[in-house]
Amino acid sequence: MSANQLHKFRISYKLNGAIHLNWVEGINLRHAKEKIEFNNPEATDLMDWTYEKDAEMKHFMRKSKLAVEKFTEHLKRMKEVDELQPLSAASQ
Numbered sequence: 766m767s768a769n770q771l772h773k774f775r776i777s778y779k780l781n782g783a784i785h786l787n788w789v790e791g792i793n794l795r796h797a798k799e800k801i802e803f804n805n806p807e808a809t810d811l812m813d814w815t816y817e818k819d820a821e822m823k824h825f826m827r828k829s830k831l832a833v834e835k836f837t838e839h840l841k842r843m844k845e846v847d848e849l850q851p852l853s854a855a856s857q
Contacts, residue, residue, distance in 0.1 A: 775815045776801060777826070778808040782837075784829050786814070786822075 774797040777786045785808075791797030798811050814822045 772797075773815070774798075774813055775822075777810075777812045777814055777822070778805070779810045779829075780805050780808050782833055784826055786826070 769792045771790045771792060773788050773790055774794055775786065776789050776797060777784055778801055779785075787801070789797040789800055791800060794813055794815075798813075801808055801811060812825075
């Protein structure tokens with residue numbers, strides 16, 4: 766019986782709102798993704814970038830970062846509105 770050969774996969778994933786990009790060894794892509802999921806149970810949005818162009822990956826990373834920043838800014842505005850509402854209700 767021959768030993769399973771390990772391959773390297775370039776995988777990105779989100780963890781606590783931040784995007785991480787790592788080279789992971791595995792027997793196949795599923796095995797590599799399972800390694801990430803095992804070490805980081807909260808990881809989401811796992812994507813394989815092994816055979817993609819760097820420009821495409823960087824474009825995705827920029828878009829994802831902008832989306833997170835936009836969502837964070839939206840949450841801040843919502844919090845400010847929530848803090849102001851009790852004041853306006855008390856004045857009536």
